[in-house]
Amino acid sequence: MAKTKNNTLKLKFDTSWSYAPAPESKSAATINKQYDLFINGEWQKPLSKKYFDTINPANEEKLSEVADAGEADVDKAVKAARNAYDKVWKKMPAKERAKYIFRIARMVQEKARELAIIESLDGGKPIKESRDFDVPTAANHFFYYAGWADKLEYAFPNRITEPLGVAGQIIPWNFPLLMAAWKIAPAIATGNTVVLKPAETTPLTALKLAEIIQESGLPPGVVNIITGAGDTGAAIVNHPDINKIAFTGSTEVGKIIQRAISGTDKKATLELGGKAANIIFEDAPIDQAVEGVINGIYFNQGHVCCAGSRLYVQESVAKLVIKKLRDRIETLIVGDPLDKNTDIGAINSRQQLETILKYISIGKKEGAEMYESSCRLPGKGFFCRPTMFTNVAQSSRIAQEEIFGPVLSILTFRTDDEVIEKANNSPYGLSAGVWTDKGSKIFNMTRRMRAGVVWANTFNKFDPSSPFGGYKESGFGREGGLHGLSAYVNIVN
Amino acid sequence: MEKTIKKSSLTISENGLEKKVSSKRLEVLKTYKIYIGGQFPRTESGRYYIPTNVAGKKLANVCLSSRKDFRDAVLAARGAVSGWSGRAAFNRGQVLYRMAEMLEGRKAQFIDELIQQDAPRAKAEKEVNLAIDRLIYYAGWCDKFQQVFSSVNPVASSYFNFSVPEPTGVVAMIAPQGDSLLGLVSVIAPVIAGGNTCVLLASESKPLCAVTFAEVLNSSDLPAGVVNILTGKPGELVSWFVDHMDVNATIYCETNSEIKKMIRERSAMNLKRIFFYDKVNWYTQEGQSPYFIMDTQEIKTTWHPIENIAGAGGGY
Known part of the structure; x- marks a missing residue:
C-alpha cells in the first residue's frame, strides 16, 4: 500500500510493529451453566421444559443454555407483570419508583466490567465497544429515566398522563444490554410493568440484568425477562393482556407485528431497519x-x-x-x-x-x-x-x-x-x-x-437524553430523551 | 345583510333539486365538485350519488370519487409538501388566519348548508362559529408548537444536540361523518398547521360544507395541493387510502372496528402512522390541542460536534 504513488500525505500503517494480544480476562465474569426464566422476581423453570444453547460467535463454543419460553411461560410472565402493575407499581409514589431505577443504574455501573465481558463473549462485539459504549450507556439510560419518574407533568405541558399497563418488549442482538435498558428504563419510570425478551443469540446480559434487578429489590413482577426465539416473541405480541408492544428489529418483523395487533387496542413503537x-x-x-x-x-x-x-x-x-x-x-x-x-x-x-x-x-x-x-x-x-x-x-x-x-x-x-x-x-x-x-x-x-x-460532521453518536427513532419504514416512536416518554403513557386530558 | 343572504339561500334549498321553480328569477344552483390540486374537477369516474336529509330531500348531485381521483389527489398533495413545509411557520399561520377570515365572510352560506343537512339553526351557527375559532386557534399554533415540543438535549459528550418536530408528509383522512364542518376543520387544521399536506374524504351523508370549504381554501392563499377534498363513500375508498404507498399517515374518525382493524393491518405495508379520533368531542376543549398537531409530526434529532468543550473553560 505504501508504494502507491500519490500527492497526499499518507500515514504509514505497514510497519514491522504489530499489536501484541491484549485479551480481557474472562475470570471477571460469571456465567451459569443454565438460565431459567426471570418471572415475578424469581428464576422459574420453563413450563415448556425446553432449553437452547447460546454460543460464543468468535469460536462457536457453547457458553450456556437458556430456557425456551413457550406460550404458557409467556402467560405466566404477563400475569406477573399485570399483578405487579395493579397491586404495586402504579400505586407506588413516583419518587419511590425513581429510586429503584437509580439503584439499578448504580448496580449496572458496579458490574460494568462483568457485563462488558459477557456482552462481548455472547454477541461478538469488541470489548472496547462493550466496555466504553454499550454498558456505560445502558447504565446512563437507567439513570436518566429514573429522574423522570416524578417529573412527568413537566414533560407533557398542560396534560395529565397515565401509564399504559403491561409492556411487551422484544429486542435485537446487536446491542443486547443497551436495548434492554432503552426499553425497560422509560417503561418502568412512567409506571408500566414489563415482559422483555432478549434475542435468542444474545440472551446473557439481559439475564445478568435480571440478576441485578432481583438484587435491587425491585418489586417482583415489575420486570420479567424471558428468553426464546421468534415463537416466544409472537406469544408476547399476541397475548391479550398486553397493552403495549415495543420492538426493535427488522422492518419485516415490525410489519408482521403491526398486522398482528391490528385488531386490538395495543399501542406500538417500532424501531426498525435503516440504510443511512x-x-x-x-x-x-x-x-x-x-x-x-x-x-x-x-x-x-x-x-x-x-x-x-x-x-x-x-x-x-x-x-x-x-x-x-x-x-x-x-x-x-x-x-x-x-x-x-x-x-x-x-x-x-x-x-x-x-x-x-x-x-x-x-x-x-x-x-x-x-x-x-x-x-x-x-x-x-x-x-x-x-x-x-x-x-x-x-x-x-x-x-x-x-x-x-x-x-x-x-x-x-x-x-x-x-x-x-x-x-x-x-x-x-x-x-x-x-x-x-x-x-x-x-x-x-x-x-x-x-x-x-x-x-x-460526526456519526453514530448516542446519548440517553437524545431521542432516537425513524421516519417512514424505519418505524415510529422515539426512544431516549424527553420524547421517549410518550411511548409509554396515555395522555388523559 | 345576513338576512337577505339567508332568505335567498333558503330559496335555494326550497327550490332545490326537486321543487318546481316558481319565482320570477331562476336560482342558480351550485355544482358540488371535488377539490384536487387547487382545481375543482368532477370525479374522473363520472359517477355521482345523491345524499338526502332526514326528510328525504335531495341535497345535491355529489361526486362519487374513485380510486383514481384519490391517486390524483395524493400526487397533488405530495407535490405540495416541500413548498408548504418549507414556508416560514409564521406564513403558515397567516394562511390559516386567512382561511378563518374567508370562512367568517361566508358564514351564512355554511349555516344554510348545515341546516339543509338537518342541523337546527342554533346548532348550525354554533358549529360555524366554532369552526372559525378553531382555525384561529391553529393559526396561532403554527409558529409555536415547535418551541413547546422541541428540546436541546444535554448530551454527555462535546456535541450540540437538538430535537425538533417536522411534518410527516402526506396525510390521508376520513373526516368525521357527523360534524360535517367542525369535524372537517378540526382534522385539517392541525395537520396543515404542522406543514403536512392532506387528502380528505368528506362526510358521506353531509358533504355540502366540505365542498364549500374547499372554496374557502381556494381563496385563502393556501397553495394548491395542500388540502385536497374528495366526496364519496368511505366503504369504497378507505382501502385505497391505506394501501397507497406514498401516504405517510392515516386519520380515521369513526368507530367502525372492522374498518379500524383493516386500517391498522394494511397500513403496515409502508408503516403509515395511524390515528383514530373516534372518541373526540369536537365541540369541547378536547377537540383542539397542539397534541393533535404533534400526531403528524416526526421528531428529528441533529448532532454536531462542539470544539474542545471541556478544555475551553466556558469563558467564565
Missing part, C-alpha cells in the same frame, strides 16, 4: 470524514440499524476519499472480541454471516467493484473482512437493502439537490450524516434529509 446516507462534500474535513465513515459503517461489525451504509461522495473528492478509506480499512484489526485492540469482532451468528456474504456476492454480480481488507481472519468463529463497494448504482440492492454487516456502498454526486434526491430515495429514514465545513450547508442538508437522527 452518509454524505461527504468536497469542502469537508476529509480525514475526519473518513474516520466518521469508518465508524459509521464498521462500528459493531456494521450490526447497527442506523449504520452509515450508503456513502455519497462529491465527485471532485471521490478518488481521494476512496483511497483513504481503502488505506484505513487495511488498518482495522479484525479478530478476538475480547482483545482490547480489536476494532471489528465476530459476526453475531452464522445466519447473519451468510446474509452478509449473500449481499457481497449480489454486489459483485450487480457490477459494483469490491475492495476488502487483506487481513487474515481467525480460523474458527464467524468473521467478515471490512468490505466496500464502489461504482454502486442507486438502484442496486446493496444501495437499497439493509445488509447489517461491515459492507459499505459508495456512490457519488455532483450537486446538493442531486444528493438529497438520492439520499431520500429509500423506504427507510432512520439516520443520516453529512460532512461539510460550511455551517449553512449543514443546516440545509440536515433539514432536508428525511431521517430521525442526523449526524453532522
Whole structure:
C-alpha cells in the first residue's frame, strides 16, 4: 500500500510493529451453566421444559443454555407483570419508583466490567465497544429515566398522563444490554410493568440484568425477562393482556407485528431497519470524514440499524476519499472480541454471516467493484473482512437493502439537490450524516434529509437524553430523551 | 345583510333539486365538485350519488370519487409538501388566519348548508362559529408548537444536540361523518398547521360544507395541493387510502372496528402512522390541542460536534 504513488500525505500503517494480544480476562465474569426464566422476581423453570444453547460467535463454543419460553411461560410472565402493575407499581409514589431505577443504574455501573465481558463473549462485539459504549450507556439510560419518574407533568405541558399497563418488549442482538435498558428504563419510570425478551443469540446480559434487578429489590413482577426465539416473541405480541408492544428489529418483523395487533387496542413503537446516507462534500474535513465513515459503517461489525451504509461522495473528492478509506480499512484489526485492540469482532451468528456474504456476492454480480481488507481472519468463529463497494448504482440492492454487516456502498454526486434526491430515495429514514465545513450547508442538508437522527460532521453518536427513532419504514416512536416518554403513557386530558 | 343572504339561500334549498321553480328569477344552483390540486374537477369516474336529509330531500348531485381521483389527489398533495413545509411557520399561520377570515365572510352560506343537512339553526351557527375559532386557534399554533415540543438535549459528550418536530408528509383522512364542518376543520387544521399536506374524504351523508370549504381554501392563499377534498363513500375508498404507498399517515374518525382493524393491518405495508379520533368531542376543549398537531409530526434529532468543550473553560 505504501508504494502507491500519490500527492497526499499518507500515514504509514505497514510497519514491522504489530499489536501484541491484549485479551480481557474472562475470570471477571460469571456465567451459569443454565438460565431459567426471570418471572415475578424469581428464576422459574420453563413450563415448556425446553432449553437452547447460546454460543460464543468468535469460536462457536457453547457458553450456556437458556430456557425456551413457550406460550404458557409467556402467560405466566404477563400475569406477573399485570399483578405487579395493579397491586404495586402504579400505586407506588413516583419518587419511590425513581429510586429503584437509580439503584439499578448504580448496580449496572458496579458490574460494568462483568457485563462488558459477557456482552462481548455472547454477541461478538469488541470489548472496547462493550466496555466504553454499550454498558456505560445502558447504565446512563437507567439513570436518566429514573429522574423522570416524578417529573412527568413537566414533560407533557398542560396534560395529565397515565401509564399504559403491561409492556411487551422484544429486542435485537446487536446491542443486547443497551436495548434492554432503552426499553425497560422509560417503561418502568412512567409506571408500566414489563415482559422483555432478549434475542435468542444474545440472551446473557439481559439475564445478568435480571440478576441485578432481583438484587435491587425491585418489586417482583415489575420486570420479567424471558428468553426464546421468534415463537416466544409472537406469544408476547399476541397475548391479550398486553397493552403495549415495543420492538426493535427488522422492518419485516415490525410489519408482521403491526398486522398482528391490528385488531386490538395495543399501542406500538417500532424501531426498525435503516440504510443511512452518509454524505461527504468536497469542502469537508476529509480525514475526519473518513474516520466518521469508518465508524459509521464498521462500528459493531456494521450490526447497527442506523449504520452509515450508503456513502455519497462529491465527485471532485471521490478518488481521494476512496483511497483513504481503502488505506484505513487495511488498518482495522479484525479478530478476538475480547482483545482490547480489536476494532471489528465476530459476526453475531452464522445466519447473519451468510446474509452478509449473500449481499457481497449480489454486489459483485450487480457490477459494483469490491475492495476488502487483506487481513487474515481467525480460523474458527464467524468473521467478515471490512468490505466496500464502489461504482454502486442507486438502484442496486446493496444501495437499497439493509445488509447489517461491515459492507459499505459508495456512490457519488455532483450537486446538493442531486444528493438529497438520492439520499431520500429509500423506504427507510432512520439516520443520516453529512460532512461539510460550511455551517449553512449543514443546516440545509440536515433539514432536508428525511431521517430521525442526523449526524453532522460526526456519526453514530448516542446519548440517553437524545431521542432516537425513524421516519417512514424505519418505524415510529422515539426512544431516549424527553420524547421517549410518550411511548409509554396515555395522555388523559 | 345576513338576512337577505339567508332568505335567498333558503330559496335555494326550497327550490332545490326537486321543487318546481316558481319565482320570477331562476336560482342558480351550485355544482358540488371535488377539490384536487387547487382545481375543482368532477370525479374522473363520472359517477355521482345523491345524499338526502332526514326528510328525504335531495341535497345535491355529489361526486362519487374513485380510486383514481384519490391517486390524483395524493400526487397533488405530495407535490405540495416541500413548498408548504418549507414556508416560514409564521406564513403558515397567516394562511390559516386567512382561511378563518374567508370562512367568517361566508358564514351564512355554511349555516344554510348545515341546516339543509338537518342541523337546527342554533346548532348550525354554533358549529360555524366554532369552526372559525378553531382555525384561529391553529393559526396561532403554527409558529409555536415547535418551541413547546422541541428540546436541546444535554448530551454527555462535546456535541450540540437538538430535537425538533417536522411534518410527516402526506396525510390521508376520513373526516368525521357527523360534524360535517367542525369535524372537517378540526382534522385539517392541525395537520396543515404542522406543514403536512392532506387528502380528505368528506362526510358521506353531509358533504355540502366540505365542498364549500374547499372554496374557502381556494381563496385563502393556501397553495394548491395542500388540502385536497374528495366526496364519496368511505366503504369504497378507505382501502385505497391505506394501501397507497406514498401516504405517510392515516386519520380515521369513526368507530367502525372492522374498518379500524383493516386500517391498522394494511397500513403496515409502508408503516403509515395511524390515528383514530373516534372518541373526540369536537365541540369541547378536547377537540383542539397542539397534541393533535404533534400526531403528524416526526421528531428529528441533529448532532454536531462542539470544539474542545471541556478544555475551553466556558469563558467564565
